[in-house]
Amino acid sequence: MKRVKAFAPATVANVSCGFDILGFALDSLGDTVELVAKESPGLTVKSIKGDGGKLPLEEDKNTCSIAIQAMLDAMGSKQGFDIYLEKGLPLGSGMGSSAASAVAALVAANELLGNPFDKKDLLPFAIVAEKAACGAAHADNVAPSLLGGFVLIRDYFPPDVIKLPVPEGLCCTLLHPHYQLNTSDSRSVLRERIPLKDAITQSGNVAGLIAGLFQSDFELISRSLKDVIAEPYRASLLPGFETVKSAMLRAGALGMGISGSGPTLFVLSKGAHLHEKFGSEAKKIYDQLGLGLDMYFSKINTQGGGLIQS
Amino acid sequence: MKRVKAFAPATVANVSCGFDILGFALDSLGDTVELVAKESPGLTVKSIKGDGGKLPLEEDKNTCSIAIQAMLDAMGSKQGFDIYLEKGLPLGSGMGSSAASAVAALVAANELLGNPFDKKDLLPFAIVAEKAACGAAHADNVAPSLLGGFVLIRDYFPPDVIKLPVPEGLCCTLLHPHYQLNTSDSRSVLRERIPLKDAITQSGNVAGLIAGLFQSDFELISRSLKDVIAEPYRASLLPGFETVKSAMLRAGALGMGISGSGPTLFVLSKGAHLHEKFGSEAKKIYDQLGLGLDMYFSKINTQGGGLIQS
Numbered sequence: 001m002k003r004v005k006a007f008a009p010a011t012v013a014n015v016s017c018g019f020d021i022l023g024f025a026l027d028s029l030g031d032t033v034e035l036v037a038k039e040s041p042g043l044t045v046k047s048i049k050g051d052g053g054k055l056p057l058e059e060d061k062n063t064c065s066i067a068i069q070a071m072l073d074a075m076g077s078k079q080g081f082d083i084y085l086e087k088g089l090p091l092g093s094g095m096g097s098s099a100a101s102a103v104a105a106l107v108a109a110n111e112l113l114g115n116p117f118d119k120k121d122l123l124p125f126a127i128v129a130e131k132a133a134c135g136a137a138h139a140d141n142v143a144p145s146l147l148g149g150f151v152l153i154r155d156y157f158p159p160d161v162i163k164l165p166v167p168e169g170l171c172c173t174l175l176h177p178h179y180q181l182n183t184s185d186s187r188s189v190l191r192e193r194i195p196l197k198d199a200i201t202q203s204g205n206v207a208g209l210i211a212g213l214f215q216s217d218f219e220l221i222s223r224s225l226k227d228v229i230a231e232p233y234r235a236s237l238l239p240g241f242e243t244v245k246s247a248m249l250r251a252g253a254l255g256m257g258i259s260g261s262g263p264t265l266f267v268l269s270k271g272a273h274l275h276e277k278f279g280s281e282a283k284k285i286y287d288q289l290g291l292g293l294d295m296y297f298s299k300i301n302t303q304g305g306g307l308i309q310s
Numbered sequence: 311m312k313r314v315k316a317f318a319p320a321t322v323a324n325v326s327c328g329f330d331i332l333g334f335a336l337d338s339l340g341d342t343v344e345l346v347a348k349e350s351p352g353l354t355v356k357s358i359k360g361d362g363g364k365l366p367l368e369e370d371k372n373t374c375s376i377a378i379q380a381m382l383d384a385m386g387s388k389q390g391f392d393i394y395l396e397k398g399l400p401l402g403s404g405m406g407s408s409a410a411s412a413v414a415a416l417v418a419a420n421e422l423l424g425n426p427f428d429k430k431d432l433l434p435f436a437i438v439a440e441k442a443a444c445g446a447a448h449a450d451n452v453a454p455s456l457l458g459g460f461v462l463i464r465d466y467f468p469p470d471v472i473k474l475p476v477p478e479g480l481c482c483t484l485l486h487p488h489y490q491l492n493t494s495d496s497r498s499v500l501r502e503r504i505p506l507k508d509a510i511t512q513s514g515n516v517a518g519l520i521a522g523l524f525q526s527d528f529e530l531i532s533r534s535l536k537d538v539i540a541e542p543y544r545a546s547l548l549p550g551f552e553t554v555k556s557a558m559l560r561a562g563a564l565g566m567g568i569s570g571s572g573p574t575l576f577v578l579s580k581g582a583h584l585h586e587k588f589g590s591e592a593k594k595i596y597d598q599l600g601l602g603l604d605m606y607f608s609k610i611n612t613q614g615g616g617l618i619q620s
Binding site for chain 2: 017018019020021022152153154155160162164190191192193194195196198199200201202203204205206207208209210211214220223224229
């Protein structure tokens with residue numbers, strides 16, 4: 001009986017000025033999917049660990065089986081799989097939970113099928129799953145989870161995905177305060193039309209961020225990490241956002257933004273040494289608000305989803 | 311008597327998706343300024359050649375003297391100069407005419423004053439002159455004319471100017487059809503508010519263009535050279551625009567856009583071999599419209615303004 005295990009990393013999407021077009025992968029958090037090839041057709045989600053019973057086992061609702069089915073359909077294959085999902089990151093936190101599951105499932109299935117697809121070509125199947133899970137066919141979580149590093153999604157029709165360099169020493173601290181945030185609320189606060197001058201400011205900043213990544217220019221990255229399109233509206237949904245952001249910048253962060261549509265916040269820094277300071281400053285603020293806080297520290301994952309050798 | 315001569319190149323601003331934030335310098339077109347240091351204070355524009363008598367000689371209206379005066383004021387200097395300007399590019403064509411004059415004047419003055427400023431630090435004085443000439447303190451002509459290559463203007467307050475790499479073999483054909491276009495008309499057709507989705511498309515394209523320049527990826531550059539913010543509105547002011555654009559892309563252009571606020575169009579290509587074809591195709595179209603056409607071919611100037619050895 002053929003079986004294989006794959007891991008795919010958590011991700012930060014909507015990277016500040018890169019709203020809707022830029023994401024990056026995290027090193028130390030992610031989901032694991034084990035697949036067993038069946039003799040008969042059909043996908044069966046056998047077990048999910050670490051989700052507190054919240055994720056659906058039905059194969060037409062689970063992000064792993066939806067992704068694999070899209071892949072099988074593209075191949076005209078009837079191969080069946082048993083699916084064992086182990087969640088390694090919190091649901092609904094804005095860290096690309098559904099994307100990590102879909103990507104891990106696809107990497108594992110591709111291996112068991114004899115690698116009919118290049119890794120990059122798995123992306124459309126992950127986008128199908130993302131659409132089912134989130135209602136929108138966005139790629140700024142699945143693309144970095146699949147490819148690693150910073151990934152630009154220049155266009156969707158067809159997907160035009162560009163992997164960007166990661167400056168040595170760039171690190172991320174994730175702050176996950178304990179409150180629920182509805183993705184549809186996060187969408188609905190955005191304006192359908194925005195001032196032209198804000199669009200120009202945003203494009204200048206994203207251009208600066210891309211140049212900063214290529215040049216390993218941390219100061220330019222820091223100056224560019226400003227979102228004038230989404231953050232000013234979404235911040236009002238996030239208790240303590242402005243206070244935490246000011247504290248992180250004072251503590252030496254290159255920048256801070258909302259990870260995906262929140263509530264998790266990402267803090268980028270040069271080197272790992274500031275992590276503890278970020279954590280203690282943030283904890284003080286959330287304590288005052290009566291909110292619990294989980295913190296994670298991660299380098300930028302540059303490999304993306306891959307097999308786990310057993 | 312100390313005298314010195316400087317050249318500064320013509321420039322393309324509003325580079326497609328880089329509307330208002332990106333410009334590049336041209337190799338074969340530009341203005342020359344000769345300065346003579348006077349014994350007494352005061353700036354005198356002694357002569358202007360090649361402008362058909364259209365440019366002002368008054369030192370509070372001429373872009374050369376305004377730029378130099380801003381520089382002298384910053385130094386607290388009373389040094390006087392006689393100014394001899396030779397225009398090498400057409401006025402009001404969208405090729406950065408006023409910027410080239412200002413930059414050449416500043417480079418020459420800096421030399422005669424013993425180089426008190428680094429080249430990059432001349433930018434604020436050129437912006438002062440640009441504001442006087444155009445009514446807006448934009449920097450996407452003066453910055454590439456000064457520094458050469460592709461230049462990103464990430465922000466204005468204070469100016470944050472980033473020089474970008476130029477892929478080997480990237481060439482530009484300029485099409486200057488003979489009709490007048492008012493810069494204020496070009497501004498007034500723009501929308502004050504734009505759809506959020508257009509802003510996201512634009513930022514994805516500019517991010518792709520920046521990545522393409524760093525990676526010398528001509529296909530990515532080509533896919534990214536799309537402006538959804540200004541071009542769709544401005545094109546209606548430009549006779550034959552869509553027809554010419556289609557013809558250029560069919561002929562092998564990486565992309566085509568409006569240079570500055572027009573009427574000149576820039577056509578980017580990989581290598582010089584397509585220049586003749588671009589020219590003959592464009593000429594056919596403008597002939598049918600009863601419009602004359604000047605054409606220029608240029609590599610990308612990577613040096614920016616500099617002294618001319620006599």
